[in-house]
Amino acid sequence: MFYIIKVEHRFGGGIVAKAEEFNLLEFQRKFGTEEVCEKYLFEKRWPKGLKCPKCGHGEYYYISTRKLYECKECTHQASITAGTVMNRSKLDLTVWFWTIYLVSNDKRGRSALAISQLLELNYRTARRLLHKIRHAMSERDASYQLAGLVEMDDTYFGAPRPKTDGRGTTKAKVAIALSKDENGNPQYARMKVIEAVSTDEIKRVAEEFIQKGSTISTDGHRSYNQLEDNYTHKSQNYYESNNTEFLRWLHVIIGNAKTYILGTYHELEDKFLKAYLDEFCYRFNRRFNTKQLFGRLLNACVSGTYYSVSEPSA
Numbered sequence: 001m002f003y004i005i006k007v008e009h010r011f012g013g014g015i016v017a018k019a020e021e022f023n024l025l026e027f028q029r030k031f032g033t034e035e036v037c038e039k040y041l042f043e044k045r046w047p048k049g050l051k052c053p054k055c056g057h058g059e060y061y062y063i064s065t066r067k068l069y070e071c072k073e074c075t076h077q078a079s080i081t082a083g084t085v086m087n088r089s090k091l092d093l094t095v096w097f098w099t100i101y102l103v104s105n106d107k108r109g110r111s112a113l114a115i116s117q118l119l120e121l122n123y124r125t126a127r128r129l130l131h132k133i134r135h136a137m138s139e140r141d142a143s144y145q146l147a148g149l150v151e152m153d154d155t156y157f158g159a160p161r162p163k164t165d166g167r168g169t170t171k172a173k174v175a176i177a178l179s180k181d182e183n184g185n186p187q188y189a190r191m192k193v194i195e196a197v198s199t200d201e202i203k204r205v206a207e208e209f210i211q212k213g214s215t216i217s218t219d220g221h222r223s224y225n226q227l228e229d230n231y232t233h234k235s236q237n238y239y240e241s242n243n244t245e246f247l248r249w250l251h252v253i254i255g256n257a258k259t260y261i262l263g264t265y266h267e268l269e270d271k272f273l274k275a276y277l278d279e280f281c282y283r284f285n286r287r288f289n290t291k292q293l294f295g296r297l298l299n300a301c302v303s304g305t306y307y308s309v310s311e312p313s314a
């Protein structure tokens, strides 16, 4: 296993061990009403029953219109969605559950346009909803680090953008790390938008993504030289080397990420590139458990912190 838990999750580290699996009919039957969605959330968040977060009392009044639980002792009100990505959302829980289901059941991903049409939502609402779900994906993967044998490289994403000084064009720069098993098969991937392919940036990305003491393979570009401080660094010149296996999977995955992002989202908005890369990696890292994706993503949304999405001006 080349994936270790870095940070304790919220709710007392209570990650649900095995997510449930649902096909479309099961999903529809199980999550058809607000009441069942709320009950499901309640059991996820407070499996041992609700104790007042303020005074510890165990009895409460339920205020159904606002989905609040008011303590009979101290009148503190607990919200079922507080501290989750669903916090303060005016959308029905059924809409959240449907979106999470639709997102997790199409490996190509769902665009805001598709969600707005399928669930008859306003486009901006659908976009905001998807960004909150992506945020939950990002947070979940951010609590893990790659370890063992890891390959690292950098690439460019998206359409060329005009440089502010009017000379030439630039594209978004992205660093990628991929862990592999003893047989050289890909395990887990992480990607990050970087300002520049510099020693400082590469070092920062490595420290965020990769457990110290791991072995990192790179193509030997000078920006990777400082990895030797915390890692065993193996470099090979990609072009001079006859080793066709070297960084092969890493480049396959980069290609897949580009196809995925351009295929689903058509035009790449720079400010959302991080979210799209995180979504790609989240799916890639769970590619062997696709049937559990809905349950896992729902868990991630329930335990994820509130995320406010700033709308682009246009």
Ligand SMILES: [Zn+2]
Pocket (backbone or CB within 6 Å): 052, 053, 054, 055, 056, 057, 071, 072, 073, 074, 075, 076
């Ligand atoms: Zn209380």
